[in-house]
Each structure stands twice: as structure tokens, then as C-alpha cells.
Amino acid sequence: MASVVKNDSTHRVPGYSSLRKNLLHLAPRLANLPQEVKDDLEDPSSRYNIGWSHGKETLESGKPGTHHIVDQIYGPKAHYQNLNWLTKFRNFYAFIKLRPEVPYMTTVSKGMKVHKDEGLESILTRSRCHKGRLLYYFPAQQGIPGGNSMSSWCGWHTDNGSLTGLTCGIFTRDGVEIPCPDSSAGLYIRTRNDQIVKVVFGADDIAYQIGETAEILSGGILRATPHCVQAPKGEESSGVERSTFALFMQPDWDEKLSFPEEVHIHKELIPSNASLTYGEYSEMVLDKYYEKKQ
Ligand SMILES: O=C(O)CCC(=O)C(=O)O
Ligand SMILES: [Fe+2]
Structure with missing residues (x-):
């Protein structure tokens, strides 16, 4: 994990506490809308990278990602312009309110030089393609095979962008916030020396994970953080849902990336010395995790 940043007086995002709460509480509301409303928010042409997506992503060697997501791309991007889904669901203008965090988060990447004279910070600062993802985890069915595994809510994976900012998730039952009955539920990461660690951070803090693009462009100096999400277990956990928000900071769609000679990740996808x-690059990775475009 890159770091956890305290939302204290030195790093304060104005209004963060209420923005987080208001946004995260929208996730169960959206997830419980009638199926036809959610169908209308789907966008197969972006391979479900914007709009509503439920069980479309495949992570951890063929295992479906059991999480359910709503995405919004900030800024113009031809690839995503065919669906202005915000106009369909006005409440999600809350995403836009979190936008001021983008430059704040990029300061974390200061000093991460990705090639000779270009820092990750400048690539991320000029990018208009940061992606917000409101995540909702449906209550896990208790007593199903595989339900006890560490990655029962979301399979092990690394994020595709450069740096991911994560809010501290909330647990709810029927949309009402509750303390999670199972303290082992939540986000786990694998460290560089192969230890599995549960990520614990405060409601007003933001956790950052390193993504694949930062690993690739730094020639492996930075390492993408493998992570997964565990569902709560036990009878008292029935009906417990989880919601959180991820901001994937990533280069602009048209940004030319010079890949180093030696690539450590997605080796099979990237030709050597690729430009x-x-x-x-994203399309190649999407081919791996989603059904290929027809
Ligand atoms: O739910 C979380 O805390 C992490 C979500 C995540 O890993 C992702 O959306 O890529
Ligand atoms: Fe992730």
C-alpha cells in the first residue's frame, strides 16, 4: 500500500466527512432500484466501465468479481461520450463534488519519476481521465462454497491505473449504517514480502494504493498493490452490505507511455520496448478481464 493520509489540518479536504457519507449512502439506494432502471444505466460499449455494472468483471484467474459498481469518468473522452448517464441519475452529481480531491491526491505522487524527465505527478495532473467508482457489495450469502475465502467479496487483483485513492467503506443493513459484526471483513493487501495485511484506517482518512501503470512506468521500482475484499461471515452478518468509493488516477487516454525494456506486469500483453x-494499454487489459469486444 502506498500510504494512508490523515485528513487532518495539513491535508484537509473541505467537507470531506459529509461528502463521503452522502456519497456512500447513495450506493445501496442505487443498487436497490428496480432492475430495469439499472439496465438503463448499463453501458456495454465501454465494457461497463461507466454506468451500472453487476458481475461483468472477471478477476483472479477466471473468478468473477463479485462486486457491483457504478463508474464515472471525469472530463471529456471520446470513448465514453455516448452515454451521458449523469443526466439519467441526477443524484450522482455528488461525484462531481469530490472532483476537487483530484489535484490533492496527485500531490501524493510527487517525486515518483516515471521516465527521464517526466514525473507521474505531471502525467496525473494533466490527465482528464481519472475515474470515480462507487462500489456496492451485496450481502454475501452465508454458507456457500468459497464463502469463507479471503477474497469472498472481491477477488485478488491489482488496479489498472497509476494510483488509487480509497475512502473508508461503510457497512449497512437495509441502507442503515451499522458496525460490521465481523471484524475480519474488509480490504486486504499483499505486501512486497508476501504478507497479507488487513487495511485499517479512519473514516476521514484516504488510503492510496499503487496501480499497474505506476509499476510499469517506473520499471518496477514501484509495485502495484495486490488486494481483495473479504465479506463478513456468520449468522449475524446476514444482510450486511458494504459501500465505498475508489478514485483511480490514471494517465489521459491519449497519453503516450514509453514502457521500459523490462516489464514486470502483464508481460504477455505488452510487446518489449512498446510505445x-x-x-x-487499457483496452488490452480490458480484453483480459472482460469479454472481448465483438
Ligand atoms: O472495496 C474496496 O475497498 C476496494 C475496491 C477495489 O479494489 C476496486 O474497485 O478496484
Ligand atoms: Fe482494486
Whole structure:
């Protein structure tokens, strides 16, 4: 994990506490809308990267990602312009309110030089393609095979962007916030020396994870953080849902990336000494995790 930043007087995001709460409480509301409303928010042409997505992503060697997501791309991007889904669901203008965090978060990446004279910070600062994802985890069915595994809510994976900012998730039952009955539920990461660690941070803090693009562009100096999400277990956990928000900071779609000779991740996808745009690279990775575009 890159770091956990305290939302204290030195790093304060104005109004963060209420923005977080208001946003996260929208997740169960959206997830419980009638199916036809959610169908209308789907966008297959972006391979469910914006709008409503339920069980479309495949993580951890063929295991479906059991999480359910709503995404919004900030800023213009031809690839995503065919669906202005915000106009369909006005409440999600809350996403836009979190936008001022983007430059704040990029300061974390200060000093991470990705090639000769270009820092990750400048690539991320000029990017208009940061992606917000409101996540909702449906209550886990108790007593099903595999339900006890550490990755029972979301399979092990690394994020595709450069740096991911995560809010502290909330647990709810029927949309009402509750303390989680099982303290082992939540986000886990694997460290560089192969230890599995539960990520614990405060309601007003933001956790940052390193993504694949930062690993690739730094030639492996930075390492993408493998992570998964565990569902709560036991009878008293029935009906417990989880909601959180991830901000994937990533280069612009058209940003030309020079990949180092030695690539440590997605080796099979990236030709050696490749010069790809971030968009081309993303499409390759999406082919791996989603059904190929027809
Ligand atoms: O739910 C979380 O805390 C993490 C979500 C996540 O890993 C993702 O959306 O890529
Ligand atoms: Fe992730």
C-alpha cells in the first residue's frame, strides 16, 4: 500500500466527512432500484466501465468479481461520450463534488519519476481521465462454497491505473449504517514480502494504493498493490452490505507511455520496448478481464 493520509489540518479536504457519507449512502439506494432502471444505466460499449455494472468483471484467474459498481469518468473522452448517464441519475452529481480531491491526491505522487524527465505527478495532473467508482457489495450469502475465502467479496487483483485513492467503506443493513459484526471483513493487501495485511484506517482518512501503470512506468521500482475484499461471515452478518468509493488516477487516454525494456506486469500483453497510449494499454487489459469486444 502506498500510504494512508490523515485528513487532518495539513491535508484537509473541505467537507470531506459529509461528502463521503452522502456519497456512500447513495450506493445501496442505487443498487436497490428496480432492475430495469439499472439496465438503463448499463453501458456495454465501454465494457461497463461507466454506468451500472453487476458481475461483468472477471478477476483472479477466471473468478468473477463479485462486486457491483457504478463508474464515472471525469472530463471529456471520446470513448465514453455516448452515454451521458449523469443526466439519467441526477443524484450522482455528488461525484462531481469530490472532483476537487483530484489535484490533492496527485500531490501524493510527487517525486515518483516515471521516465527521464517526466514525473507521474505531471502525467496525473494533466490527465482528464481519472475515474470515480462507487462500489456496492451485496450481502454475501452465508454458507456457500468459497464463502469463507479471503477474497469472498472481491477477488485478488491489482488496479489498472497509476494510483488509487480509497475512502473508508461503510457497512449497512437495509441502507442503515451499522458496525460490521465481523471484524475480519474488509480490504486486504499483499505486501512486497508476501504478507497479507488487513487495511485499517479512519473514516476521514484516504488510503492510496499503487496501480499497474505506476509499476510499469517506473520499471518496477514501484509495485502495484495486490488486494481483495473479504465479506463478513456468520449468522449475524446476514444482510450486511458494504459501500465505498475508489478514485483511480490514471494517465489521459491519449497519453503516450514509453514502457521500459523490462516489464514486470502483464508481460504477455505488452510487446518489449512498446510505445502505447494509455488507452491502447487499457483496452488490452480490458480484453483480459472482460469479454472481448465483438
Ligand atoms: O472495496 C474496496 O475497498 C476496494 C475496491 C477495489 O479494489 C476496486 O474497485 O478496484
Ligand atoms: Fe482494486
